[in-house]
Each structure stands twice: as structure tokens, then as C-alpha cells.
Amino acid sequence: MRPSGLKPVVVVLALGLALAACAEKKEGAPAPSSASASAPTSVSASHNASASADQRPEHLPKDFPIPADAKVSTSHSEHNEGKKSALLIFTTQQSMSTLSETYKNYFATRIGDNAAQTIDENNLIIQGDSADGKESWSLIGSPLASREGVVELTLTWAGT
Template sequence: MKKKLTIAAIVAGMGIMGATGVYAGTNLQQIKAALNYGIGIEVNGQAYTAKDANGKTLAPITYNGTTYLPVRAIGEALNTPIAYDAAASKVKIGSTGASSSSTSGSSSTSSTGTSNVQRPQHIPADFPIPADAKVFDVIESSKDGVKSVVFSYLTKQGLEQIGNNYKQYFVSKGATKQYEEIKSDGFTVIDSGSNFSVTATGQPGKGDKQGFNEVNIIWQGQ
């Protein structure tokens, strides 16, 4: 059956990926936009509420008369694969964006429907990532010697163990400002030093990620 997306306003342009944009890059331009809670979304005649991987409700964004939707959430609603190719800085929509296998080992689709890609290039070589991690949503940039990366991963490793590993690692790297809340069911680590800043959060996976723990990393450093 052909799927139809109905939106209670004229919507143009491609949606915005759900990664956190707190890094600088040569292709990024700051804008002032508004979260538009007045726009409703219907998918196949049914009311639909877009949510991120943590279950937080997402609102459309209106900018210069154009309304943008979160592409990953809409893709999931339409059962359409969404993937981000970090090397090419390209969002891929449809079956070509998430192949079932890859001979190069650079990307593949896991049983949870996320894209398993290589370890991000812009984090330190010793940055802790569990051996079983399925990495996805990688966005990297580099400017004036400062490297930035935003990525997520799924793992079976316990959240408390991961949180403590990060706490110890960032202390060893010279963290001078630290905020750490680490529990068995989730963690938040916000640390910074003379040449790096990082935010790491972890929580149990939801939806098709149940059975895994999801960790989100925002890293900037030299």
C-alpha cells in the first residue's frame, strides 16, 4: 500500500537529523528558528507524535516560512530506513541508505535497525567504546585543529560500568570541571579540561533498541 504523509501545514525541505548540534564546522550556519507546536502530523490517517531515541517528543521547526520535520522519526513512522554517511556528509533515505551487509566492514545494519559503522575518527584512539558497540549517527567536523564528533552506540555492557569508565578516563585526561551522575539505570558525565570537553549520557534502549543500552557522546578536543 502506498503510504501517505499528511501534515497540517505546507511542509517543504528535508527534515533535520536528531543529533545535537553543539560543534562548529565549515558547512554549518547558525540560524534562528522556532519550534512549532501548532503543527499536527498524520501518518496514514492516524495522528502521529515524532519522538527521539529517548522517547522525548520532537516538534517541527519553522524557519523562513518553511517547516522542517525530524527525518529519522518520520522515516521510522513510514517504515523507511534512514542512515547518515559520515564520510560523505550525506543523509540516505530508503533501502540504499542501510544495506543489509557490507564487504568493506564500514557499515551494516544491525538487528535493531541501526547502522553499525566504524569507530569515529575524531575521538582519541584510547577513548573507551565497548567491544560489542554498534555505533550509529556519527557526525564529525574539524576546524582550526579542534576536532568535534557526535555519535551514539548500542551495547550490552552495564550503564553503571560505562559511566564509571568514562569518569575515570576523563580524570586521567586532566578534567578540571566535572559533573557526574552515575546509576545502574543511567548516567550523565559532563567533563572538560584544558583541551577537551565532553558530554556522555546513557540510558536503556527503547522500542527496537530494547535489550541494549544506548549511549550518546558529544566530544570536542585537540
């Protein structure tokens, strides 16, 4: 797999969102911003434990398959200095085998041989860059130990 300038963007976005999710927001206090004051940024975010599958991040490619029964907990898009990124976290009751097949096929067309995969009955991890280097993808999923029959997936995407 060749190096990509989009990977640092995905890593920074994921870490920033993780930190923001853990931070306690005081009433009346503005939300923290990771963007510099001079950099133009547009952000759209949604956090809803029982959202429908059509609550996809604005910049996420429209053909990314989201299960019909998905419950979206985090949907976030950002556009900064010409680069777009998206984070989507959702749960579904589809089986790991169904999800693995769906996303293996999807990413075969999006990132082909550039994909690194770990797929078994407890893990679904597919990461890689498109052949033209314009997109970077990371999908991580596993069954929730606390909720029988429920799988949680976390998708990060960055592109131009």
C-alpha cells in the same frame, strides 16, 4: 567549572546533527550544510545501525573506550577553522554499572575534577572540560525502554 569556548561548538554540533537527522532528504537533493561557503570544513560521517565498534569518528581520541559489542548508529567528525569535533551514538548490551565504572575511570584521567556527573542505575551523564581547556566532553547514556538489556550512549567531543 570554568567557562570554555568549546562548549558552544559542542552544543551547535549536537543541535545541527539532531536537526539534520530529523530532516527529510529528497532523492537527488544535496545534503544541507551548516558551514558558511567561505569556511573550510572537512566532515566524515557514517550512519549504520549494525556497525562495529571500530567505526569511531576520525577526530575522536583513539583511547576512548568503545564496548566490543557496540552497534554504532551515528559516527560523525568535523574539522572547521582549527577546531575538531566528533559525535558518536551507539548501543551496547553491557550493564549500566560496567559502563558507569568504565567511563568514570576514563573521564577521571581526561577531565578530572572538572567533570559534572550524574550516575545511577538509569542515567550515565558525564560532562566537562580538560584542565587545559583544549577538550570538551559530554557522555549521556541510559537503558532503552523499547529494548530490554540495551543501553544507548551519546558522546560529543570537541578539541583543538
